Amino acid sequence: MNTRFPPPPSSSCSSATSTHFPLAFTTFTLLRTPPPSSTSIFTVTTTTTNKFTSLVRAERTTTPAPINPTPSLPPNHHSEDLALLSLLRQRKTDEAWLLYSQSAYLPSPTCLSRLVSQLSYKNTPESFSRAQSIISRLRHERQLHRLDSNALGLLAVSAGKSGHTLYAVSIIKSMLRSNYLPHVKAWSAVVSRLSGSPDNGPNDAIKLYQSVIKRVRRVEDRTLVAHSCPDTAAFNAVLNACANLGDVRRFCQVFDEMPEWVVLPDALTYNVVIKLCARVDRKDLLVCVLELMVSKGVEPCITTLHSLVAAYVGFGDLGTAEKLVQALREGRRDLCRVLRDANVANVDEDGNKQEYDVFEKLIPKSKIDNWEPPLLPKVYSPDSRIYTTLMKGYMKAGRLSDTVRMLEAMRREKDSGSHPDHVSYTTVISALVKAGSMDKARQVLAEMTRMGIPGNLVTFNILLKGYCQQLQVDRAKDLIREMTDVVGILPDVVSYNTIIDGCILVDDSAAALAYFNEMRAQGIAPTKISYTTLMKAFALSGQPKLANKVFEEMLKDPRVKVDQVAWNMLVEGYCRLGLIDEAKIVVERMREHGFHPNVSTYGSLANGIALARKPGEALLLWNEVKERCAPRGDEDSSISSLPPPIKPDEGLLDTLADICVRAAFFRKALEIVACMEENGISPNKTKYTRIYVEMHSRMFTSKHASKARQDRRREKKRAAEAFKFWLGMPNEYYATEWSLNPPGRQDDYGSDSI
Incomplete structure (x- = not known):
């Protein structure tokens, strides 16, 4: 379930939920600060680490003084600090916060650090918001040097858990800039959160890991920075980022760094290796990973077996996945033999030779093939998660009956750990929704409730999506009300995105905007999908100015990154009305922000030009498209400023050819149809013949003209x-x-x- 949190604090927090447009958010920045007074992490009591303090001071050439000195304090300020410190020692965080908020003066550094630490450690939306407000106040008064690394590290962890990943990253980076070395549990938690984030998250995770390691390596005596050295969890986090990218070489480089830090891989590490093999289409290496970890004395966990089943399901190899699950049901320990036998006539390695050379150091397949398949150290029984994964494979393959039968089989299992849970039921509901059987899906939901397994937010979101896809938006709205009023489940950003998209499908942009504003009024932060979906509503309804207004809000929101889809949606909104000049202005802004037009952008422009009847613009557009389609030489490919090449699609070229034929630009039309044929697209000669006959059959008939x-x-x-x-x-x-x-x-x- 996604938890709702308020936006980052600003100068006026109360207006964040009442204003629909515009909303302003603040980003977190830290000033260069004096050395911290403590480095302990995940303990509320602040202690002093002399070694680290001396290390930080040794790295500095000078220690800057606070920009704004602390103002003179009243005589009773010391007693307020003592009272605040007493409350904090008694873990009365709420009372301490109340006392802090009532005081006009900043507490001592010890009290501030303790208060931020305890608020972060509570890890609730309210406490996190309070910790953010303290940071905002200190930043405004240029007093951030009052906080120690313990408080900042805990705040970074809390921000990551709360879903404010960018805020957490900014804290860690600012600590590094200020010569703090964050505790490994702090920076690895942020790396772990980034590794699974969309967009450029995995790359950012690797960069953050490298930044911390670079700083730690500067210190010859590692005992001074032992608290910041990577541990197994940190390596697993960055390896997971490499696996999500499918970057084999970088994965192996990070894996090779583990001995330098005296870190040994554990079961989770090998689980990530299984994910990497699945990501780069190396099904033949899955059994090798299992054999390797058993031979090295690393005991597989149930998650390892689940990862194997999920990998085979992802490859579409349901036969091997079924054999693996059946062997687990029979209590067999020779799973390596089972998988080897199922893997006999498998992958042609020639196509992956380069990757195989890299993998050879990580998984010495040539050596493993000569081993006798080892036995697992113990017997494993399949749990509901493994059964559900196989069930998802059936659903993906369209085997609805097998999906339902698997649910019945799970009910009959003697082991309660194999009984269906809410994920199992939700998978069946998803399969029924995919098949369009909404009534049967609601019956399964009712059965879940009778079995004492109530549907959760994911379950309702799947039903919500099913109703919207079938254009039953009224029933989707009823389901939203049922979730809130009857079941007591508050809709999240996915719920709102789904219902907004449903409103767009039935051409109800007003309702889409109403749900968007309702979502923000509930304190739910819009995502990139929220903004682009609402932009789509206005673009399709012929309201590009409103789409542009939403886009500007998206640019101001630091929690989301504007991508190519958003820019293209804005271009589409203007092109649908034939407003080519406005669309070209958007394209220029796109380039200024580092985005190049792609095929979708050009397609929208071509349609807008056709609507505006400006064939001269079509010639300019074709010249640009032709240049982007031309093959690049080695010299051009090394120039980063050049836009990337594109492969035009049928819609773009057909629209441009249509415009040129109607405008009697036959030479350009021939160039375009030649490009179509080069890209394997069959031009519609019948249509062009009809256009020529209807529009140009009486060309060149005038007898009076100049030379x-x-x-x-x-x-x-x-x-x-x-x-x-x-x-x-x-x-x-x-x-x-x-x-x-x-x-x-x-x-x-x-x-x-x-």
Whole structure:
């Protein structure tokens, strides 16, 4: 379940939920600060670490003084600090926060660090918001040096758990800039959160790991920075980022760094290796990973077996997944033998030779093949998660009956750990929704409730999506009300995104905007999908100015990254009305922000040009598209400023060719259709023939024209004849006559008509 949290604090927190447009959010930044007074992490009591303090001071050339000195304090301020410290020692965090908020003066550094630490450690939306407000106040008063590394590290962990990943990253980076070395549990938690984040999250996770390691390696005596050295969990987090990227070489490089830090791989490490093999299509290496970890004395966990089943299901190899699950049900320990036998006639390694060379150091397959398949150290029984994974494979393959039968089989299992849970039931509901059986899906939901397994937010979101896909938006709205009023489940951002998209499908942009504003009023932060979906509503309904307003809000929101889809949606909104000049302005802004137009962008522009009837713009657009389609030389490919090449699709080229034929730009039309044929696209000659006959059958009929104009007409006629030749129509290249006129009338293409 996604938890709702308030936006980062600003100067006026109360207005964040009441204002629909605009909303302003603040980003977290830290000033360069003096050395911290403590480095302990995950303990509320602050202690001093002299070694680390001396290390930080040794790295600095100078220690900057606070920019704003602390103002003179009243006589009773010391007693307030003592009272606040007493409450904090008694773990009365709420009372301490109340006392802090009532004071006009900043507490001592010890009290502030303790208060931020305890608020972060509570890890609730309210406590996290309070900790953020303290940071905002300290930043405003230029007093961030009052906090120690313990408080900042805990706040980073709390931000990561709360879903404020960018905020957590900014804390760790600011600590590094300020010569703090964060505790490994703090920075690895942020790396772990980044590794599974969308967009550029895995790459950012690797960069953050490298930044910390680079700083730690500067210190010769590792005992001074032992608290920041990577442990197994940290390596697992960054390896998971590499696996999510499918980057084998970088994965192996990080894996090779583990001995340097005296870190040994554990079962989770090998589980990530299994994920990597699945990500880079190396099904043949899955059994090798299992054999390798058993031979090294690393005991597989039930998650290891689940990862194997999930990998085979992901490859679509349900037969091997079924054999693996059946062997587990029979209590067999020779799973390596089972998987080897199922893997006999498998992958051709020639296509992955380069990857195999890299994998050889990580998984010495040539050596493993000579081993006798080892036995597992103990017997494992399949749990509900493994059964459900196989069930998802059936659902993906469209085997609805097998999905339902698997649920029945799980009910009959003697082991309670194999009985269906809410994920199992939700999988069946998802399969029924996918098949369009909404009534049966609701019956399964009712059965879940009778079995004492109530549906959760994911279950309702799947049903919500099913109703919207079937354009039953009224029933989707009823389901939203049922979730909130009857079941007591608050909709999350996925729920709102789904219902907003459903409103768009039935052309109800007003309702889409209402749900978007309701979502923000509930304190739910919009995602990238939320913004682009609402932009889509306004773009399709012919309201590009409102789409642009949503886009500007998206640019201001630090929690989301504007991507190519958002830019294209904005271009589409203007092009749907034929507002080409406004669309071109958006394209220029896109380039300024580091985005290059892609095929979708050009397709929208081509449709807008056709609607605006500006064939001259089509020529300019085609020249740009042609340049992007041209093959690049080695010198050009090394120039990063050049836009990447594109592969045009049928819609773009057909629209451009249509415009050129209607405007009698036959030479350009021939270039476009040649490009279509080069890219394996069959031009619609029947359509172009009809356009030519209807619009250009009486060309070149004027007998009175200047010499220059006649020359231009002669050139245009040659292009027209060439185009007719391509169409297969009678033309001068065949030395035949062609006329749309009845016999006896003069041919419009006679030489005397030029």
